[in-house]
Amino acid sequence: MSSETQDPNYDMVHNEVTNDDIREYYSELYGSYQARWTREGHESLHVGYFDEEHTEHGPAVENMKRILADSVDIGPDDYVLDSGCGIGETATWIAKNRGATVTGLNISQMQIGRAREMARENGVEDQVAFNFDDFTEMETIEDDSKDVVWGLESICYADDKRDFLEQAKRVLKPGGRLMVADGYMTKRNLSSKEQKIMQKWLDGWRLPNLAHIDDFTADLEDLGFTDVNVRDVKENVMPSSKSLYYFSIFGYPVAKFLQLINVKTETQVANAVACYYQYKALKKDLCTYGIVTARLEE
Ligand SMILES: C[S@@+](CC[C@H](N)C(=O)[O-])C[C@H]1O[C@@H](n2cnc3c(N)ncnc32)[C@H](O)[C@@H]1O
Structure with missing residues (x-):
């Protein structure tokens, strides 16, 4: 379970979250x-x-993949590592639409099972593999083997984002590209009210912390990445955030009632609470949604 502790270096909310x-x-x-x-x-x-x-959810979700693939110029000759690949829709999309060879990493065997099925259903099973592996360790990935390392709303799960960046550096070929699209803190020294907003959000989504954007880019530069670029796309993702917010307003009382009669769990109720607070955090400019790209020297 998550526990409420303060990281003295961040002055930010920092939970202990295990892979389990x-x-x-x-x-x-x-x-x-x-x-x-x-x-x-x-x-x-x-x-x-x-x-x-792209004004509807389905097309906007696909549009995100297209924009991110363009941001690191993914093409048919590329070997791509999808770090924290969910149930594989993104890896499958990259293989199908960009012709690249993709390896997805996940710590959930259940999600990997569905991901393999999805690749088969889309006829790209020869281009896509899914490995049970932690993206802060990448034990199944060889040194200098990838053209692109990609993390889409997954690197936020790393307790220390630098652990992931060090592995990304190890597995990227010289000249390789990195893309991390995620939520990033933009404010430090949060008031107690602001800390409460972040705590409820991170608790409900089982997140350890969000990196401050300046710390994340500083780590990249420190590790020797070049062309570090941040594209702030908060306004473009707000409709998704807002729809989760509306869901929480109607969904939370229902979930709470269903918890009382043992139909919903504490985790499911906390998720509905988090959907409310993620929107508040973005609206109050405590954090943003950024597309970070960088490159290793040739
Ligand atoms: C919000 S989902 C995003 C999934 C996918 N990138 C997508 O956009 O559909 C986060 C994913 O990261 C995975 N994950 C979390 N921590 C991980 C870790 N340390 N190593 C590998 N995968 C991890 C989760 O299991 C989940 O599949």
Whole structure:
């Protein structure tokens, strides 16, 4: 379980979250995600990128993949590592639409099972592999073997994001590209009210912490990455955030009642609470949604 502790270096909310906590979270929430996927017409665990041409959830979620793939220029000759691959829709999309060879990493055997099925259903099983592996260790990935390391709303699960960045550096070929799309803190020295907002969000989604954007980019530069770029796309993802917020307003009382009669679990109720607070945190500019790209020297 998450526990409330303060990281003295960050002056930010910092929970202890184990890989078992994360697996338990996703298995308890699987039914809720399935309902959402059916409603929205996709099977991804990330927000959409909304613009004039992509105003509905399904197309906006696919648009996010396209924008991120363009941000690191993924093509048919690339070997891509999808770090924290969910149930594989992104890896499958990259293989199908960019012709790349993709390895997905996940600590959930259950999600890997569905990911393999999805690759088969889409006829890309020869281009895509899914490994049970922690992206802060990457034990199944050889040195200098990848052209692109990709993390889409997954690196936030690393207790220390630098552990992931060190591994990314090890497995990237010279000149390799990195892309991490995620929530990042933009404020330090949070008031107690702001800390409460962050705590409720991170607790409900079983997240240890969000990296401050300046710390994340400083780590990249310190590790020798170049061309470090941050694209702030908060406004483009707000419709996804807002829809989770509306879901929480109606869904929380229902979930709470269902918990009383033992139909919903504490984790499911806390998730509904987090959906409310993630929106508050973004609206109050405690954090943002950024696409960070960088490159290793040739
Ligand atoms: C919010 S989901 C994003 C999934 C996927 N990137 C997508 O966009 O659909 C986060 C994913 O990261 C995985 N994950 C969390 N911690 C991990 C770790 N240390 N190593 C590998 N995968 C991890 C979770 O199991 C989950 O599949």
